[in-house]
Amino acid sequence: MDTAEIEAKVIQFIATKVENLDTSTISRSSKFEELGLDSMDTIQLLFDAEDTFGINFDSEEAKGFSSVGDIISYIENHQAPASS
Amino acid sequence: MRVIVTGMGVVSPIGIGTDQFWSAAVNGISGIKKISSFDASNLRSQIAGEVSEFNPSTFLSPKYIEQTDRFTQLALLAASLAIEDAGGLDTYAPQRVAVSIGSGMGGFATFESSAIRKFRNQPVPPFTVPRTMANSAAAWIAIKHQLKGVNLTCSTACSSGANAIGMALDLLRAGRADVVVAGGAEACVLPLTMNGFEILHALTTGSNADPARASRPFAKGRDGFIMAEGAGILILEREEEATHRGAKMYARLAGYGQACDALHIVMPNMEGQVSAMRGAIEDAGMAPDSIDHINAHATSTPLGDIVETRAIKNLFGNRARDIAISATKSLLGHTVGASAAIGSIATIMALRTGMIHPTINLEEADPECDLDYTPNVAQQKNPRTGLCNAFGFGGNNASILFTTLE
Numbered sequence: 424m425d426t427a428e429i430e431a432k433v434i435q436f437i438a439t440k441v442e443n444l445d446t447s448t449i450s451r452s453s454k455f456e457e458l459g460l461d462s463m464d465t466i467q468l469l470f471d472a473e474d475t476f477g478i479n480f481d482s483e484e485a486k487g488f489s490s491v492g493d494i495i496s497y498i499e500n501h502q503a504p505a506s507s
Numbered sequence: 508m509r510v511i512v513t514g515m516g517v518v519s520p521i522g523i524g525t526d527q528f529w530s531a532a533v534n535g536i537s538g539i540k541k542i543s544s545f546d547a548s549n550l551r552s553q554i555a556g557e558v559s560e561f562n563p564s565t566f567l568s569p570k571y572i573e574q575t576d577r578f579t580q581l582a583l584l585a586a587s588l589a590i591e592d593a594g595g596l597d598t599y600a601p602q603r604v605a606v607s608i609g610s611g612m613g614g615f616a617t618f619e620s621s622a623i624r625k626f627r628n629q630p631v632p633p634f635t636v637p638r639t640m641a642n643s644a645a646a647w648i649a650i651k652h653q654l655k656g657v658n659l660t661c662s663t664a665c666s667s668g669a670n671a672i673g674m675a676l677d678l679l680r681a682g683r684a685d686v687v688v689a690g691g692a693e694a695c696v697l698p699l700t701m702n703g704f705e706i707l708h709a710l711t712t713g714s715n716a717d718p719a720r721a722s723r724p725f726a727k728g729r730d731g732f733i734m735a736e737g738a739g740i741l742i743l744e745r746e747e748e749a750t751h752r753g754a755k756m757y758a759r760l761a762g763y764g765q766a767c768d769a770l771h772i773v774m775p776n777m778e779g780q781v782s783a784m785r786g787a788i789e790d791a792g793m794a795p796d797s798i799d800h801i802n803a804h805a806t807s808t809p810l811g812d813i814v815e816t817r818a819i820k821n822l823f824g825n826r827a828r829d830i831a832i833s834a835t836k837s838l839l840g841h842t843v844g845a846s847a848a849i850g851s852i853a854t855i856m857a858l859r860t861g862m863i864h865p866t867i868n869l870e871e872a873d874p875e876c877d878l879d880y881t882p883n884v885a886q887q888k889n890p891r892t893g894l895c896n897a898f899g900f901g902g903n904n905a906s907i908l909f910t911t912l913e
Contacts, residue, residue: 439569466633467573473630 424476429498433491436471440464451492458491468494476502509761510679512909513754514593514742516585516690517852520556520735520839524588528849529856531838532864533885537719538839539733545698552710554718555696556735556840574634575647576614577736581845582644582692583651585738589688590652593742596686598752605657605684606645607675609667609691611844611899612700613641619699644692656684664899665804667691667844668739669907672851673763675743676907685748690740690848701734707773709808710734723868724805724834725812725876732806735840739848741855758855758909761892762791768902775811775898780818783904784894791908795823798830798908799890800863802854803880804898805834806841813875815896820878831888833857833881834866847897851907854893858911861889 424432434449441459449458455465465488469480472494478501488494517524520538521531531538538556547553563572563580566587572580590596596604617638621631637643642660649658657678661670668691675689695701704710711731714721723729743760764786768779788795801819805812820827835846835853842849857863862885869882891911898904 439573442568442570463633470630470633479630 424502426495426499429495432475433472433495436468437491440467449491451490451495453491454489472498478502508680509746509759510676510743511746511749511759512741512757512855513744513749514589515757515852515855516588516592516740517738517849518558518561518581518585519737519842519849520558523558523560523584525852525856528852532835532853533862535865535867535883535885536838537722537867539718539721541718542696544696547698550698550701551705551712552701552731552734553715554721554733556733556842557696558736574637576617576638576643577694578610578614578692579644579647581694581736581738582608582740583647585690585692585740586648586652586688589740589742594754596652599685601653601655603656603685604654605659605675605678605687606648606654607659607661607671607678607687607689608645608648609661609663609669609671609844609848610641610644610693611662611664611667612693612695613662614639614643615695615697615700619697648688654688662844663903664901665841665843665846666897666899666903666905668846668848669895669897669905670765672741672760672848672907673765673905676760676763679743679745686742686744688740689743690738691845692738693843693845694736695843696734696736704734711807720868722807722837722840724803724807724837724866725816725872725880726869727871727873729807729809729812731808732836733840735842737839737842737845737849739845739852741848741851756912758858759912760907761910762787762793762908764788764790764906766904768904770902772902773900775814776902777814777818777821779902779904780815780896780898781822783906784818784822784896787894787906787908791910793892796826798823798892798894800854800857800888800893801830801832802850802893802895803832803834804896805866806836811898813873815898816876816878827878830879831863831881831886831890832878833863835864837867837869847895847905847907850895850897851909854895854909857890857893858909861887863888863890
């Protein structure tokens, strides 16, 4: 998946976790706290990403995530190369 | 002190909302079909009462759907319908509004799907525990409607809904709440759960080709119950407060009886059933002679229906044949922890309309089942009192008594 597709998916996941969130306001720099994501929401968000992108988050590294961009960058760097 | 039913909400295989449910019930419509929610070809019992038109996205946000099991979603819809029917609960302080919900299995759809993932070495969803736990339905009802009083869950298998309603009566009598959202919810039309009941020989296996005729309480040749899902919720409050706020009044919740067989973990026992029914009648300050109608537990198992028939004859003697009995499970199948809550709504509607809904598929009764079960066609009997029976695994017997308002 390219970056635009990853971003769209992650934003879609976030939208299911916060009531009445205007998704147009979400960017890579958006902090979880600003979006209204609590710690359970963040755990669920990582699960959604693992399930969709076939990756495993390193739990220590994931503890340091605070923004949407942190998750997207991790996915970009760890997703399996597309088969040719 | 009298406790009144001021609102009702039902989500069932024969209809969502009391009007649709009751219209189907009096017309003897079956809600049992081939299982559509998963491939049941590996099960011996391949039919169920599913709420096929239920769509949580029509009333719940994606967040609620992600964090809730199907049984909670069914409960949330039934609770919203009941609260709306009661005209809202805004006149009460949130801390005085209690929730009392019964569920036999809790969020087993979540449990089963997460177990599959675990055994395939896939990540387990983070909301596995909060969705599975039995008290999640009661908790989400509280969250959605901001109900901050006592919040209880009762899990006593097939009698869960009856005990949850009985516990609500106790809360109101004890003054621990001013109004209670009470009932039951269940959603275990599921491969593992059904397999578990199959192994106990509790489910029907001989009617896969003819689902609508599969559930036949008291009938000759019945061979087990039909798994079903649903939810039923009542709004209960003391008469004084209900009158003060000008609430609609459906019926009086007059008594609750409870007894444990203390004998066998799954086999029914007559003495315990008699004791529960007698307890409910005495709790209401009434005598057995005053009972006009019984919404029977009647699951369509070979043994259970006979034992309940014997229990009714034992308690009511010669009068047993004069009592109009009806089996809601002949229409819906067995909604386990929701069954007595839905059965209560059928009982209350019988008191309201005078009609007893039929026990369908009762062309020829079992010779050992020889009472008036209202076979196949609804009857106008104008009952003034109605017992709703619920007998669960664990030897757990509960009976609740409703009366008309006068």
